[in-house]
Amino acid sequence: xxxxxxxxxxxxxxxxxxxxxxxxxxxxxxxxxxxxxxxxxxxxxxxxxxxxxxxxxxxxxxxxxxxxxxxxxxxxxxxxxxxxxxxxxxxxxxxxxxxxxxxxxxxxxxxxxxxxxxxxxxxxxxxxxxxxxxxxxxxxxxxxxxxxxxxxxxxxxxxxxxxxxxxxxxxxxxxxxxxxxxxxxxxxxxxxxxxxxxxxxxxxxxxxxxxxxxxxxxxxxxxxxxxxxxxxxxxxxxxxxxxxxxxxxxxxxxxxxxxxxxxxxxxxxxxxxxxxxxxxxxxxxxxxxxxxxxxxxxxxxxxxxxxxxxxxxxxxxxxxxxxxxxxxxxxxxxxxxxxxxxxxxxxxxxxxxx
Ligand code: NCD
Numbered sequence: 001x002x003x004x005x006x007x008x009x010x011x012x013x014x015x016x017x018x019x020x021x022x023x024x025x026x027x028x029x030x031x032x033x034x035x036x037x038x039x040x041x042x043x044x045x046x047x048x049x050x051x052x053x054x055x056x057x058x059x060x061x062x063x064x065x066x067x068x069x070x071x072x073x074x075x076x077x078x079x080x081x082x083x084x085x086x087x088x089x090x091x092x093x094x095x096x097x098x099x100x101x102x103x104x105x106x107x108x109x110x111x112x113x114x115x116x117x118x119x120x121x122x123x124x125x126x127x128x129x130x131x132x133x134x135x136x137x138x139x140x141x142x143x144x145x146x147x148x149x150x151x152x153x154x155x156x157x158x159x160x161x162x163x164x165x166x167x168x169x170x171x172x173x174x175x176x177x178x179x180x181x182x183x184x185x186x187x188x189x190x191x192x193x194x195x196x197x198x199x200x201x202x203x204x205x206x207x208x209x210x211x212x213x214x215x216x217x218x219x220x221x222x223x224x225x226x227x228x229x230x231x232x233x234x235x236x237x238x239x240x241x242x243x244x245x246x247x248x249x250x251x252x253x254x255x256x257x258x259x260x261x262x263x264x265x266x267x268x269x270x271x272x273x274x275x276x277x278x279x280x281x282x283x284x285x286x287x288x289x290x291x292x293x294x295x296x297x298x299x300x301x302x303x304x305x306x307x308x309x310x311x312x313x314x315x316x317x318x319x320x321x322x323x324x325x326x327x328x329x330x331x332x333x334x335x336x337x338x339x340x341x342x343x344x345x346x347x348x349x350x351x352x353x354x
Contacts, residue, residue, distance in 0.1 A: 004119055004148065004152065007151075007152070008140075008144055008147060008148075011147055011151075012140070016034065016036055017036075019143075020033070020034060020036055020037045022146070022147055022150055022151065023037060023146050023150070024037075025156075028346070029042055029343060029344060030150070030156075030158055030344065031146035031150070031158050031159045031160065031161075032158075032159075032160045032161060032170055032171065032340060032344070033142055033143050033146050033159065033161045033164075033168070033170070034143075034161070034168050034170055034209075034212070035168060035170045035173045035209040035210075035212035035213040036212050037170070038170070038174070038213060038216065039216060040216045040217075042343070043174075043177065043213075043216055045343060045348060046174065046336065046339045046340055046343050047178055047181060047336075047339070048348075048352060049338075049339035049342050049343060049348050049351050049352065050178060050332075050335045050336050050338075050339040052351050052352055052354065053066065053096070053335055053338055053339055053342070053351060054335055056351070056354055057096065062354070063096075065354060066096055066097060066098070066351070067095075067096070067097065067098035068098055069097050069098060069342065069345075069347045069350060069351070070094075070097040070098050070099045070341070070342075070345055070347065071098030071099070073097075073098075073099045073100075073130040073131065073345065074099060074100050074101070074102065074128065074129045074130050074131070075090075075094045075099045075100070075101045075102075075129060075130065075131040075132075075133060075341075076101070076102050076103070076104075076125045076128070076129040076131070076132045076133070077090060077091060077101060077102070077103040077104075077105075077133050077162075078103075078104050078121075078125060078132060078133065078134045078135070078136070079103065079104070079105050079133075079134070079135040079162065080104065080105065080106065080107045080112075080135070080136055080137070081135045081136055081137045081163065083135050083162070083163070084309070085307075085308060085330055085333060086135060086162050086163060086169075086171070086172070086333070087103075087105070087135070087162075088334075089330075089333035089334040089337055090133050090160075090162060090171075090337050091103075092334045092338075093334050093335075093337035093338035093340075093341060094131075094338075094341065096334070096338045097338055097341055097342060097345075097347075099130075099131070099341075102128070102129065111124075118138075118141060118144070118145070119144075119148055122145045122148060122149065123148070123149075123153060123155075126149055126153065126155045126156075126157045127155065129157060130157050130158075131157060131158050131159075131160065131341065131344075131345075132145065132149075132157060132158070132159050132160070133159075133160045133162050134159060134160070134161060134162055134164075135162040135163040135164075136163075136164060136165070137165055137272075137273075138164065138165055139164050139165035139166065139167040140164070140165075141164060142159060142160075142161035142162075142164045143161075143164070145159045146158075146159040158344050158345075160340070160341075160344075163205060164205065165205070165273065166202075166203040166204070166205050166208075166270060166273040166274065167205055167208065168205050168208060168209045168212075169205040169206050169208075169209045169307075170209045170213075171333070171336070171337055171340060172205075172206045172209060172210070172307055172333070173206070173209035173210045173212070173213040174213070174336050174337075174340060175329065175332045175333040175336040175337070176206070176210050176213075176265070176305065176307070176329065177190065177210070177213050177214070177217075178332050178335075178336045179303070179305060179325055179328065179329040179332050180193070180195070180263055180303070180305075182332070183263070183303045183325060184262070187262075187301060190217045190220065191217050191218040191219055191220065192218065192219040192220070193217075193220055193221075193262040193263065194220075194221045194222075194223060194260055194261050194262050194263075195210075195214065195220060195221070195222050195223070195261070195262065195263045195265060196222075196223040196225060196257055196258070196260070196261035196263065196264045196265065197210070197211070197222065197223070197224055197225070197232075197265045197267070198224075198225040198226060198254050198264065198265065198266050198267065198288050198290075198313075199226060199230070199266055199267030199268060199269065199285075199288060199313055200226065200230045200267055200268065200269045200270045200280075201224050201226045201230055201231055201232040201233075201267070202226070202229070202230045202231060202232065202233055203230075203270035203273040203274065204267045204270055206267060206307040207224075207232070207265065207267055208232075208233075208236055210265065211232070211236050211239070211240065211247075212236070212239060214245060215239070215240070215243040215245050220245060221245075221246045221247065221248070222240065222245065222246070222247040222248070223247070223248045223249075223250060223257050223260065223261065224247060224248070224249050224250065225250040225251075225253075225254050225256075225257055225288060226250075226251065226285075226288060227251060227283050227284065227285060227287075227288065228251050229282075229283045230269075230283060230285070231249060231251065232247075232249070252287065253287035253288070254287060254288045254289070254290065254294070255287070255294060255297065258294060258297040258298055259297045259298070259299065261298070261299070261302055262299065262301070262302050262303075263302060263303050263304075263305060264290065264298060264302060264303070264304050264305070265305045265306070266290055266304070266305070266306045266310070266313045266314050267306065267307065267313070268309065268310055268311045268313055269285065269311070285313075288313070289312060289313045289314075289315075290304065290313060290314045290315065290318060291315050292315055292317045292318055295318060295321060295323075298323060300323075302323055303323055303324075303325040304318065304321070304323050304324045304325060304326065305325050305326055305329050306326045306329070307329075308326060308330060310326075314326075
């Protein structure tokens with residue numbers, strides 16, 4: 001343990017509510033590390049920018065206006081864990097705002113392979129860029145990066161967590177909630193809705209971040225549908241209890257709860273995380289897949305979502321059902337991520353006033 005390890009270990013002993021203060025500056029969001037940082041005011045601001053960006057970008061004049069906003073800034077995408085959507089949507093979001101981007105997608109071509117610590121790599125990246133977006137298999141890498149730059153260096157650049165191990169994926173939650181919010185626009189919004197999450201809830205960072213984010217909405221209920229071995233972890237459940245967000249656990253079959261849901265959020269088995277060889281194969285998940293024949297059980301006003309990639313948990317025959325929202329959800333990722341970056345860099349007023 002070096003001195004930074006010791007200091008970070010001390011920091012991590014603090015309750016989450018205190019830790020997340022380290023990721024604010026002058027009362028504003030600076031880094032985006034955990035869903036718990038987002039309150040309704042920030043969420044509404046980001047969604048307002050998202051809506052406006054979608055409109056403005058329809059014209060060439062509008063796109064050029066947006067591209068001018070952050071054309072003096074550079075972003076670095078440090079993505080050493082596989083990614084298609086998150087990487088591309090962040091890259092597109094940066095380019096939409098005029099930011100130049102650089103990337104490391106393979107640790108074996110960086111100095112990490114020569115034995116450089118993550119801390120030193122981070123400080124190096126921060127020398128050249130104004131924003132660092134991180135996807136990493138380590139649960140604490142993004143949090144440590146933000147902590148390190150904010151408290152141990154004189155070049156604190158914002159850090160965005162693009163997926164940290166099996167812990168959190170806050171920008172996915174942001175785009176998921178935006179998708180829900182838009183889908184329920186004519187049904188009184190997300191307040192009062194029942195969100196069913198299904199699949200590998202134990203190791204799925206998307207469903208964890210989504211659960212935390214839902215605490216910002218009124219009278220929402222969650223149903224967790226998964227075999228016992230893949231059920232939601234205790235830390236998220238006790239968070240929901242503390243925030244009086246009711247949840248129900250279903251361990252037998254998706255079919256038992258499908259008709260209750262306003263949104264069905266499917267996820268794949270996360271066998272890249274904490275897996276002893278073939279562990280997941282021992283669990284019978286056959287009753288937790290969505291088949292075309294199940295669709296008659298799903299409310300006509302409900303939406304089907306998935307963070308993707310999918311394996312076979314949603315049959316492709318469902319893609320043509322108007323309730324399938326996953327392709328739109330994917331595209332919403334680019335808009336909401338651009339809006340988040342605009343919020344962090346404080347150019348939201350310009351966008352809203354365009
Ligand atoms: C998710 C992830 O990486 O956590 N994908 C994504 O970012 N859209 C979900 C997954 O990989 O299953």
